[in-house]
Amino acid sequence: MGILDGIPHVSAALSHRPWPRAVVTEAGWQAAIDRLVEGGLTLLGFWGEPTAVHMAMLDAGSAEIAVVSYECTAGTFPSVASRHPPALRLERTIHDLFGLAPTLADDLRPWLDHYAWGKSYPLSGRNTSRDARPYQFLPAEGEALHQVAVGPVHAGTIEPGHFRFTANGEHVVRLEQWLGYTHKGIESLMQGASLEAAAKLANRTSGDSAVAYAFGFARAVEAALQIEAPRRATLLRALMAELERLANHLGDIGAICNDASFALMHAQTGILRERCLRAANVAFGHRLMMDVIVPGGVTRDIAADGVSALRALLAELQKVFPRLIELYDNTASLQDRTVTTGIVKAEYARQFGAGGYVGRASGRDFDARRATAYPPYHALSFEVPVLQAGDVNARVWIRIREVEQSIVLIEQILDQLGPGELETALPARIGHGACEGMTLTEAFRGDVLVWLRLDGALRVERCHLRDASWFQWPLLETAIEGNIIADFPLCNKSFNCSYSGVDL
Amino acid sequence: MRKTLLESLTHGSLTEPAPAPDDSALAELATKVDRAAQARLGRSLAIRQVDAGSCNGCELEIHALSNAFYDIERFGLRFVASPRHADVLLVTGPVTKNMRQALERTYNATPDPKWVVAVGGCAIDGGIFKGSYASVGGVSAVVPVDLHINGCPPSPTDLLKGLLALLEHVGGKG
Numbered sequence: 001m002g003i004l005d006g007i008p009h010v011s012a013a014l015s016h017r018p019w020p021r022a023v024v025t026e027a028g029w030q031a032a033i034d035r036l037v038e039g040g041l042t043l044l045g046f047w048g049e050p051t052a053v054h055m056a057m058l059d060a061g062s063a064e065i066a067v068v069s070y071e072c073t074a075g076t077f078p079s080v081a082s083r084h085p086p087a088l089r090l091e092r093t094i095h096d097l098f099g100l101a102p103t104l105a106d107d108l109r110p111w112l113d114h115y116a117w118g119k120s121y122p123l124s125g126r127n128t129s130r131d132a133r134p135y136q137f138l139p140a141e142g143e144a145l146h147q148v149a150v151g152p153v154h155a156g157t158i159e160p161g162h163f164r165f166t167a168n169g170e171h172v173v174r175l176e177q178w179l180g181y182t183h184k185g186i187e188s189l190m191q192g193a194s195l196e197a198a199a200k201l202a203n204r205t206s207g208d209s210a211v212a213y214a215f216g217f218a219r220a221v222e223a224a225l226q227i228e229a230p231r232r233a234t235l236l237r238a239l240m241a242e243l244e245r246l247a248n249h250l251g252d253i254g255a256i257c258n259d260a261s262f263a264l265m266h267a268q269t270g271i272l273r274e275r276c277l278r279a280a281n282v283a284f285g286h287r288l289m290m291d292v293i294v295p296g297g298v299t300r301d302i303a304a305d306g307v308s309a310l311r312a313l314l315a316e317l318q319k320v321f322p323r324l325i326e327l328y329d330n331t332a333s334l335q336d337r338t339v340t341t342g343i344v345k346a347e348y349a350r351q352f353g354a355g356g357y358v359g360r361a362s363g364r365d366f367d368a369r370r371a372t373a374y375p376p377y378h379a380l381s382f383e384v385p386v387l388q389a390g391d392v393n394a395r396v397w398i399r400i401r402e403v404e405q406s407i408v409l410i411e412q413i414l415d416q417l418g419p420g421e422l423e424t425a426l427p428a429r430i431g432h433g434a435c436e437g438m439t440l441t442e443a444f445r446g447d448v449l450v451w452l453r454l455d456g457a458l459r460v461e462r463c464h465l466r467d468a469s470w471f472q473w474p475l476l477e478t479a480i481e482g483n484i485i486a487d488f489p490l491c492n493k494s495f496n497c498s499y500s501g502v503d504l
Numbered sequence: 505m506r507k508t509l510l511e512s513l514t515h516g517s518l519t520e521p522a523p524a525p526d527d528s529a530l531a532e533l534a535t536k537v538d539r540a541a542q543a544r545l546g547r548s549l550a551i552r553q554v555d556a557g558s559c560n561g562c563e564l565e566i567h568a569l570s571n572a573f574y575d576i577e578r579f580g581l582r583f584v585a586s587p588r589h590a591d592v593l594l595v596t597g598p599v600t601k602n603m604r605q606a607l608e609r610t611y612n613a614t615p616d617p618k619w620v621v622a623v624g625g626c627a628i629d630g631g632i633f634k635g636s637y638a639s640v641g642g643v644s645a646v647v648p649v650d651l652h653i654n655g656c657p658p659s660p661t662d663l664l665k666g667l668l669a670l671l672e673h674v675g676g677k678g
Contacts (some may be wrong), residue, residue, distance in 0.1 A: 116601040122637045152606045154586035157553040157566050160603055181602045182557045183637035200632055207561025207657065227623045251567070268508065270571035271518065277568070287659060288561055323508050503600075 001320075003041065003059055003066035005030045013069070015071040016436040017223045021054070021067035029070045029078055031055065036084045042353035043086050043471075044440070045449045047464040048094035048495050051124045053077045054464075055087075056438065056449060063371045066439065067451075072100050076234065086352045086471055089502075097123040097187070099130075109136060112180040112503060114502050123188055124423030140166035140174040148342040148485060150252040152181045152327055154324070159499035170484040175477045183502040190463040191450075195295050195426070198460045202450070203290050205465050206501030211237075211244040212443030213465065214293035218372060220293035220463075224454050225426060232420030233297035234375040239310075239413045240289045241442075242406040246317075247276040248444040249399040249406070256396055257328070259489040260337035268324055275313055282309040297423030307414055314407055338393040342479040342491030344470060346390060354475055355446025355468035357398040358495055362390035368442040380412050402444075443468065445496060467501030510516050518572045522579065548580040549671055551671065552590035552614065556607045557600035557633075561657040562624040566594065568660045581667055587613040592670065595647070598626040598633040611647040617651040619670060624657050631656070646673045 002020070008031060009022035024032065024066075035041040044065065045056035054069045070077050079102035080087035092111035099121030104106070113120070113130070120130035140147075145166050152160035160181040166174040186205060190198050193472060202217035203210045213236050222228060229237070254269030277287040283306030284292050292298050303309075309455050328334065344354070349362035359366060367384040369377040385401035387394040438451045444469025453461040476495050480488055513598035553566055567577040570583070584590050587610045599607060611620070622643040625631040630641035643649050 112602075114602045116604065117637050118601070119637055134647060152603065153554055153587075153610050156542065157555075157563050157583060159555050159558075159560055159563065160606065181600065181606070182555070182559075182597070183600055183602055183638050184557055184598060184633045185638035186633075188634050188638075189633065197632070204559040204561065204632060204656075207559040207564060210559075210561065251564075267572060270568075271573070274571050274573050288564065288657070290561070320508065498560070500557075503602075 003035075003057060003064055004068075006035065007066065007068060009436070013436065016067065016438070019065040019067065019224065019438060021069060021131045021436065023359075024070055026070070026078060027067065027225045032068045033078070033080055033083050036080075040399075042350075043080075043084065044353065044447075044450065045466040046080060046087050046090040046094070047451065047466070048098040048123075049462055050098055050123065051075075053094060053100060054451070055080065055191045056451065056455045058371075060366065064216070065372075066442070067439075076101045076103045077097070078103055078141065079111045082106050086474070089446070090466075090470060092421040097121065098122040099128055101124065101232075108295050111210065112183045113178055122185065123191075129357055135178060135299075137164050137176050137178070137398045138174070138448075142168070142173075144168050145173060155252055161499050163182065165485055165488070167485055170486070171484055172483055172488070175480045175488075177473055177477060179473070179499060180503050182500045184500075184504065185503045187462075187464060190460050193460050195454075195460070198463060199294050200291060202463075202465060205286065206443075206467060206498040206502065209244065209443040209445065209448065209467075209498070209501065210450050211287050211293065212441050213450075215290070215450075216240055216441035216448045217294045217463075217465075218293050218297075218440050219439040219441065220437040220450040220452050221426075221435070221454065222424075224435040224452065225295075225430065226297065227426065228375070228426050229424055230421035231376070232417065232426075233422050235413050235417050236298050236302060236422075237293050238376050238380070239302070239410060239417075240284060240292060241274055242290065242409045242413070243280050243283075245444040246403060246406045246410075247273050249403050250276065252493065253324075253328075253396060253399055253403075255496075256338070256392065256490065256493045257334060259493050260334050265324065265327060267335075268320070268327075270319060272317060274314060279306075279309045279313040282306055292457055293390060294423075296426050297421070301422055302417075307417070308408060310414060314410060317403075317407055321403060328396065328400070335393065337487070337490060338396060338494075339391060341392045341487050342483055342494060344390040344475050344479045346388065347473055348478055349390065351473055353472040354471050356442075356444070356472070357395050358446065358468075358475060359392035360384065360386050361398045363388045366447075368440040368447040372440050374439070374441070376413070376416075377476060379416075380409055382409050392490055426458065430454070431456055434461060445469065445498065446472065464504065467498050469497035469502045473497045473502065519575045519578070520573055522668065523661050523669065526639050545627050547594055548582070549667070550582050550584045550590045551592045551594050551667075552584055552587045552610070553594045554596070554607060554610050556595050556597040556603045556627075556646075558597035558624060558626060562596035562627075565657045565660055565663060566596075566623070569663055574660045574664060576664065576667075579668060579671060581665075581671065587611075588615065590618070592619045592621055592667075593647070594623055595643045595649075596623045596627055598630040598636075599643055599646055600638055602638070604640055604646055607643075607646050619652045621645050621653060621666065621670065622649045623653050623663065625654060625669055626656075628652050628654065
């Protein structure tokens with residue numbers, strides 16, 4: 001039975017690909033929420049348009065995906081967040097950007113809107129004003145409690161965000177995040193953009209996942225237009241995606257250890273990360289491989305000396321990385337900081353549909369590369385590591401295992417890389433109405449959802465980009481509870497959620 | 505692991521020679537930096553990095569400056585945690601409206617003499633985020649900028665060239 005078979009709906013969007021999208025009545029919307037609350041479905045995305053809201057959902061058992069849409073005829077929609085907490089920040093964002101109001105919502109505080117834009121509800125197309133009120137943090141009360149406010153400008157070279165800790169002595173009793181500082185209005189800039197301009201914006205949604213976003217955006221366009229990139233292009237895309245995963249995991253494994261005052265690991269993994277970026281630069285002409293993946297294929301082939309540069313990188317990694325794993329595994333002072341620290345409960349990881357190493361370290365066995373088997377991963381063999389402990393240590397180990405898997409994948413891709421075309425030509429225009437595409441792509445930190453609608457002239461009418469961090473940031477709030485403030489950097493780094501990717 | 509440590513000791517340094525300061529960066533500096541302040545600073549610069557809304561790409565490359573290949577500290581360049589310890593603000597991003605006040609306050613908290621280096625294409629004029637309701641369109645729209653380092657993101661070598669140009673200038677050599 002398909003997801004939509006169990007949800008009453010009025011009509012199906014015929015041009016939505018590859019998964020179905022259906023318009024539902026209030027009863028259908030509530031039925032969908034029921035399925036989320038029961039745990040039968042996982043919330044994959046929740047976004048707005050000027051007069052509608054959409055929810056993407058996953059059936060974890062069958063890996064089936066579907067979208068339900070609710071027409072907000074009265075400018076309102078039944079609140080999802082009041083019954084299903086993972087929807088909360090997305091729901092507040094929909095209200096900030098479109099002015100659509102969730103009915104019976106418990107929490108309507110602004111999320112991205114800091115009252116600095118000079119306009120309210122910027123994507124609504126209407127001119128409505130909103131009362132500016134000081135941001136209210138949730139209360140945590142008690143005689144011995146004190147608050148520590150951190151950010152938006154942090155002590156290190158990291159992205160801006162605000163953390164409000166309430167502590168009892170050293171122990172954190174509540175952490176509340178307030179983000180939105182890097183909100184650049186990406187979804188508004190996307191509207192009416194050419195595919196070329198929109199692909200550049202997608203590339204720069206979260207710089208550490210430039211490849212994953214470009215990959216997801218390109219595939220969403222291809223899904224909408226019902227075309228496929230040539231095989232060689234898909235292999236090169238996956239090659240870049242795995243290089244990006246390697247570089248990020250290597251950098252982060254060291255950075256986590258550094259936050260536990262173990263600088264040696266940081267120095268060693270820093271060398272390996274730099275080697276990845278240099279190999280990427282040789283192979284694709286850009287250290288972060290920006291603007292190589294575009295709708296239809298890739299803009300450039302791997303350089304003549306790219307394959308040998310990548311083979312040399314793999315040889316170095318195979319020589320050095322096992323020693324670093326051994327060092328991590330045998331250093332008691334480091335393990336003392338990472339084992340049992342910052343535990344994410346398996347129940348929360350499941351409820352929030354936490355992607356990437358955050359979910360997989362807490363027993364959620366999901367990887368978009370395997371679940372949706374997009375090319376070329378359908379023809380590559382790799383394992384998805386899963387652990388149960390949910391602590392900082394487990395997240396480090398998942399990353400270690402994923403480094404090993406990325407090495408295996410890059411080897412396979414280099415072996416399979418035969419001659420072939422790099423781009424499939426896009427139609428000049430589709431000529432008849434709009435078409436819609438949606439994809440899930442596995443970035444290093446988890447699945448990125450891209451949903452878009454193109455008009456007849458192949459311009460972007462609406463594009464929504466959902467980073468894995470939406471469903472990971474709230475879990476960091478739960479993971480820190482009962483830990484000491486001094487362990488926060490360690491917990492935070494083991495998540496390494498994106499700020500730019502959720503602020504958009 | 506002992507083998508790795510031993511190899512590190514015997515194989516010599518990974519650190520690469522310093523790049524020559526970028527000519528155009530030097531020229532831009534020459535017009536903007538007050539010579540009188542240069543003599544007071546000595547050959548050492550403390551840098552406070554401020555992400556004013558970037559995609560995080562620039563931060564990744566700024567991070568790379570501290571790895572064993574570039575080892576920025578050998579040039580007397582040091583990243584510090586507080587603007588009160590800083591000579592230079594290294595600012596990235598198209599400066600979002602939500603970060604405008606934080607950037608102003610960070611600038612005001614930095615003691616004189618101070619320099620602002622805007623890093624990346626977005627920091628110049630908002631880059632591809634120009635024209636958004638949420639961006640002010642570049643660092644110089646909020647605080648005075650002494651040097652731009654272009655690139656999306658600038659490579660560590662580009663960053664190093666720009667910073668060295670700044671250092672040579674404020675060190676009194678220029």
